Amino acid sequence: MSADLSINAIRFVQPAVDGAQSLHVLVDGMHCPSCVAIIENALKKNPEITNARLNLSTRRLLVTWQGAAELGNKWISQINNMGYKAVPFDPDTLETFDKKEEKLLLRCLAVAGFASGNLMLFSVPMWSADGVEMGESTRNMFQWVQAFIALPALIYCGRPFYVSAWRALKEKHTNMDVPISVAVILSAIMSLFETITHGEHAYFDSGVMLLFFLLIGRYLDARARGKARGAAHDLLQMMTGFATVLHADNSQEVIELSQIKEGMKLLVAAGEKIGADGEVIEGTSEIDTSLITGETLPREVQMGDKLFAGTINISAPFKMLVTKAGERSLLFEIVRLMENAEQAQAKYVTIADKISGWYTPVVHLLAAATFLGWWLGLGVAWQEALLYAATVLIITCPCALGLAVPVVQVLASGKLMRGGILLKSGSALERMARITHVVFDKTGTLTLGKPELLNADSYTADQLQLAASLAAHSKHPLSQAMQRVYQGGLLEINAQEIAGSGIEAQYNNQQIRLGKGSWCGVAEHTQSGLELWLQIGENQPLRFAFADQLRGDAAAIVQKLQAAGLKTILLSGDRAIVVDEMAKTLGIEKACSALSPVDKCNYLAKLKQGGAIVLMVGDGLNDAPALAAADISMSPASAMDITQNAADIVFQGEKLSPVVSAWKIAQFSQKLVKENFALAILYNVIAIPMAVAGMVTPLIAAIAMSSSSLLVIANAMRLNLLKDK
Secondary structure (H helix, E strand, O other): OOHHHHHHHHHHOEEOHHHOEEEEEEEEOOOOHHHHHHHHHHHHOOOOEEEEEEEOOOOEEEEEEOOOOOHHHHHHHHHHHOOOEEEEOOHHHHHHHHHHHHHHHHHHHHHHHHHHHHHHHHHHHHHHOOHHHHOHHHHHHHHHHHHHHHHHHHHHHOHHHHHHHHHHHHOOOOOOHHHHHHHHHHHHHHHHHHHHOOOOOOOHHHHHHHHHHHHHHHHHHHHHHHHOOOHHHHHHHHOOOEEEEEOOOOOEEEEEHHHOOOOOEEEEOOOOEOOOEEEEEEOOEEEEOOOOOOOOOOEEEOOOOEEOOOOEEOOOOEEEEEEEOHHHOHHHHHHHHHHHHHHHHHOOOOHHHHHHHHHHHHHHHHHHHHHHHHHHHOOOOHHHHHHHHHHHHHHOOOHHHHHOOHHHHHHHHHHHHHOOEEEOOOOHHHHHHOOOEEEEOHHHHHEEEEEEEOOHHHOOHHHHHHHHHHHOOOOOHHHHHHHHHOOOOOOOOOOEEEOOOEEEEEEOOEEEEEEOOOOOOOOHHHOOOEEEEEEEOOOOOEEEEEEEEEOOOHHHHHHHHHHOOOEEEEEOOOOHHHHHHHHHHHOOOEEEOOOOHHHHHHHHHHHHHOOOOEEEEOOOHHHHHHHHHOOEEEEEOOOOHHHHHHOOEEEOOOOOOHHHHHHHHHHHHHHHHHHHHHHHHHHHHHHHHHHHOOOOOHHHHHHHHHHHHHHHHHHHHHHHHOOOO
């Protein structure tokens, strides 16, 4: 390991609970669930390590140990020595790994496709004529040309499978890449042997074509995992930056957010990120708390009010005392919730992965039994017996089995994408098809997340112009909504924003204010909901009422879901009166209000413990942990990037109908997947006995194998016939 890497590893080590150390590591080179088990088991053999948890989809490894921080370099070295590539977590490195793997698979896929096409040019004449018609010298020349095309392609394109198989065997494990690798290598050796000895059975095209089909599935899987970047890491990225520390002698020092300690006093400027949990000790301001509540309206804070890491100061500078820093803050608690949820989803495997534990050894034993049976039992030449064994490996290679899921996935992804729905997770369709409950967030999900003025026609043009001119001096969501209402020219007013109150100015020798009712002289009992008050001099204040508009089809979609037998629930961080009214309007069966991100996760956990399979639909940053904790999650395209990264499905537009569309497509997709598995199993039931009996040549085996794949693909194409409803 280089010195630079060692320094980086130590720098990324973070203190954990009970004096332990923790390190987030990116692991490149994983292709299947067995890789996760191999790495985790190897690390856990070290007595210092208390926990090692690896996520296959995001390739994020969390290692926790007792001892010096320098041991982090040892764990990275151990993983690298196993043949994987491990580096300390860095978002840029993660993106580099994703692009590197996708480019490699795409190159391998292109080479395999190009080689397959050229090999077929020589294979068709050889299939169409026997040795007498073609001539032995011509046939042998064609075989050598095929060898020069196929062997480099097999070596280059098979690397993802060979490396995966070698790592598994080296750690005394097996996976589905093992029989693939053995079949490809054995068929290549046999074909080369047949070519050298002027035999008739050289089937270079079979191995290359097999790799071409399998690389399609591997590339699709890499694309899905590349888009499923860890939302927890995106949250951690929010805590990069700097904070200003106030010392006892009133001097100031700028430090990294990661260096904040409990008991420090911080000066938080307007527009600055709050780097730790704490409380206000001096000043007044407004805080963007969407991380906690998901609501668009900022919260006013003053001396003694609580603050949370990751929220944004949007109005005026203030001083705060740090009460919880680092991994004790609420933000890191959210991160831990998401890591636990993501880890649970990382253990999800397809049916093909589940049966690979017995499939691989059975196939190898069957091939070995075929070889020994024909050679020792029936007395045929060992070359012919080995050819029969290779035929068994080729015909039983899990090509159709491996394509059963990816081919449906890519067709479903295309159909969903044409409907403005982005499928991000390879396992999302299966989980979506089994849902029993649909849980909605409120703001930005059932609503558009943009407050609109309810009664613009109730005010004169001059009043609207004056209010909009004041609102132009503020970034408050209601001020922005006011600006959207008035499309005319604005007055030139020298206005000042008062933190937590509103905007005031002098105009026509009068003081004018736009803001909170209490600030504008309005009695508290007359204030309600989303509103701004305009006070002009001593005149009676004018009330501008706002409401967050529902998505146009929200009520209809809720009814469709309920008609299909699904339970609907509304979870929100907003007030009870607002949440209950919305649930009543839409006909949602159950509603819970004033929930924090932790509360939402706990609620989902209780549902899942009761046997529910939950779809969570949300858009706020506060919904990210719940999205990750649900069985399946959806988020509108208007949501924050971090929320979209946590979601399995992202949909565009202002309608909620993609929720129903995605569910129906998922159900039909899973029906097709089951049919594909049935076809693949039926193929093996028929083909394997024929191969063992020597009734199938490698040529027929390659054709049968390809035909089974084409049959699976043709069945999956029925998805395009599904009508959008």
